Amino acid sequence: MEPKYPVFAPLLLLKYFATILMEDELSKNSDNKLCIVMVGLPARGKSTIAKKLRENLAKHRIPSRIFNNGQLRRRIRGQDTSSPEFYDPNNEAGVRLRERIALTNLDRARRYLQNSGQVAIIDATNASLKRRQKIESFLSGRQTGLDAHQILFVECINDDEEILETSIRHKIRLPEFKGVPPELAMEGFKRRIDYYKSIYNPLEKEKNFVKLDSLNNRILMEEITTDIPFYDLIRDFLVTDSVKNLFLIRHGETYFNLEDRIGGDSSLTPKGLRQAQALAQYFKSKSIPFIFTSKKKRTIETAEPIRALQSNCTIVPLGEFNEIDSGICECMSYEEIRTQMPEVYHARKKDKYNYVYPGGEGYATMKERVDRGIKKALFLSGGAENIMIVGHRAVNRMILSHFLYRRTEDVPYIYIPQDRFYHIVATQYKKLFQLRPYE
Ligand code: F6P
Numbered sequence: 001m002e003p004k005y006p007v008f009a010p011l012l013l014l015k016y017f018a019t020i021l022m023e024d025e026l027s028k029n030s031d032n033k034l035c036i037v038m039v040g041l042p043a044r045g046k047s048t049i050a051k052k053l054r055e056n057l058a059k060h061r062i063p064s065r066i067f068n069n070g071q072l073r074r075r076i077r078g079q080d081t082s083s084p085e086f087y088d089p090n091n092e093a094g095v096r097l098r099e100r101i102a103l104t105n106l107d108r109a110r111r112y113l114q115n116s117g118q119v120a121i122i123d124a125t126n127a128s129l130k131r132r133q134k135i136e137s138f139l140s141g142r143q144t145g146l147d148a149h150q151i152l153f154v155e156c157i158n159d160d161e162e163i164l165e166t167s168i169r170h171k172i173r174l175p176e177f178k179g180v181p182p183e184l185a186m187e188g189f190k191r192r193i194d195y196y197k198s199i200y201n202p203l204e205k206e207k208n209f210v211k212l213d214s215l216n217n218r219i220l221m222e223e224i225t226t227d228i229p230f231y232d233l234i235r236d237f238l239v240t241d242s243v244k245n246l247f248l249i250r251h252g253e254t255y256f257n258l259e260d261r262i263g264g265d266s267s268l269t270p271k272g273l274r275q276a277q278a279l280a281q282y283f284k285s286k287s288i289p290f291i292f293t294s295k296k297k298r299t300i301e302t303a304e305p306i307r308a309l310q311s312n313c314t315i316v317p318l319g320e321f322n323e324i325d326s327g328i329c330e331c332m333s334y335e336e337i338r339t340q341m342p343e344v345y346h347a348r349k350k351d352k353y354n355y356v357y358p359g360g361e362g363y364a365t366m367k368e369r370v371d372r373g374i375k376k377a378l379f380l381s382g383g384a385e386n387i388m389i390v391g392h393r394a395v396n397r398m399i400l401s402h403f404l405y406r407r408t409e410d411v412p413y414i415y416i417p418q419d420r421f422y423h424i425v426a427t428q429y430k431k432l433f434q435l436r437p438y439e
Contacts, residue, residue, distance in 0.1 A: 033117070033150065034120075034152060034229045034230065035113065035149050035151050036050075036119060036151075036234070037122045037126055037132065038154055038155075039125070039203060040155055040214075041197060041200065042196060043168055043189075044156040046124075046125075047068065047123055048214070048383045052242060053234065053238075054121060056233075056428070057118075057233075063117055063119070065109075066123050067105045067109045067120060067122050067123065068123040069098075069125075072101050072105055082188065087195040088195050102131065103138075105122065105124070107138075109122055113149050114146060125196055127196050127201070128201055132206065136151060136206075139151055151206075152208050152210070152228050153203050153208065153209035154209070155202065155209065157213055158213065162376075163215065163376055163379060166316055168189045170314065170380070172186060203223075207225050207226060208223065209223050210222050210223075210235070217239050217240065217241055219238065237428075243403070243427065245386045245423065246387055246422075246424040247283070247387070247388040247423060248388075248396055248399055248422040249388065249389065249391070249422075250390075251302040251390055251418070252276050253272035254268055254272055254298045255267060256331075260334050260335065261331055261332065262331070262333075263330035263331055265297050268298055272301070275302070275439075276302045277305050278438055279302065279305070280306045280308065283388070287311075287386060288310055288387070288388050289381065289384050289386075289387075290316055290377070290381045292318055293317050294318065294321040294391060296323065303388075316380060318376060318377070319369075321395050322392075322395070324392075324394040326361075327358050327361070328344075328357065329344060329357055344358070352412040363398065363408075363411060367398060370395055370398040370402070371398075374402055394412070396414075397414040397416060400416075400422060403426050420435050421438060
């Protein structure tokens with residue numbers, strides 16, 4: 001049989017070899033090689049940023065690899081590095097071992113760049129100026145007599161206490177804390193952070209660096225004095241919010257829904273519980289490491305059965321995702337508002353987006369906190385493949401409008417059913433909004 005597309009085959013082969021040649025040329029040219037050195041206290045989002053850089057560079061066919069000091073330490077020493085004293089700058093044995101690990105990783109990164117690699121990413125705290133000077137000197141080629149490589153320092157900054165607390169709670173599930181009671185592990189991790197704080201020097205003197213607010217993906221300071229390979233591309237990755245798969249769910253039916261009442265803290269009805277079970281079945285074959293909910297019963301009750309069918313999933317209730325506070329109208333039905341408070345009813349109808357319930361909120365005034373919740377959820381999920389938010393009608397409208405352009409006057413009317421969920425993808429390469437049934 002004749003091949004279906006005979007003329008395309010040689011063209012494809014040609015394209016394939018051209019790409020290989022280009023990549024090879026790219027990797028031979030040492031001017032084009034870059035070492036990105038992450039800087040920051042523990043739990044500031046360094047690994048998430050490192051992963052995001054690697055994934056995005058790969059999409060541009062730029063070979064890169066992450067060299068993570070923590071992983072190497074765990075491989076070499078396992079559990080006995082979970083004690084905070086290991087990180088005490090006055091613990092000489094601990095300092096020596098950590099220096100050795102740092103140098104081993106650095107040497108691996110250098111060898112990678114010397115060979116086929118284009119960008120090496122050193123993922124570690126690199127907290128002190130002294131450590132960073134060592135890295136600079138090592139990669140300058142002065143000690144090794146080998147090629148010098150450009151260095152870009154990326155410092156991750158985030159001091160939001162609540163995020164830190166949740167982040168640490170997640171970190172203490174690492175194998176190195178196995179067998180350590182959670183509260184002890186939490187306290188130990190905080191002491192570890194304090195030890196790092198005691199030697200921490202923010203970036204200042206380095207030739208090329210970016211200080212990044214890692215919660216908001218915002219560049220706080222940028223100092224680029226030499227020609228850094230791929231810098232424009234890297235800068236773009238750093239400031240782009242990226243969501244691989246967000247499943248945005250509204251809680252199941254509640255007793256208040258049956259009476260058309262707003263606000264309050266009602267529980268799910270038997271139908272609502274069945275909806276939650278159906279969601280759990282639907283998502284059981286996907287890995288969902290985090291489910292973000294509001295602090296209201298109805299969202300947590302919807303998330304519980306989903307978590308129960310997952311192997312490793314944490315529910316994180318965030319106040320930022322609480323439903324719109326309807327102030328003096330809390331727990332009233334729409335009909336009661338219309339008959340007992342006609343001025344509220346008419347004013348809201350006239351400009352639903354900007355209207356603020358007396359003693360409560362409006363869509364416009366809710367925006368800031370919902371946006372903050374989205375940032376927190378993205379930060380905490382650390383670039384995971386799938387994340388889930390179980391929210392409410394008004395909150396989900398605001399979340400959708402964060403990703404999907406809508407005129408503000410239309411936002412309070414976005415369709416948010418209880419028997420469907422939104423699947424959102426928002427990366428630099430793909431945008432997707434899909435309303436899907438789960439039963
Ligand atoms: O399900 C009811 C509800 O979530 C209320 O708690 C909330 O006040 C309302 O929906 C928000 O929708 P709308 O802005 O259309 O009144």
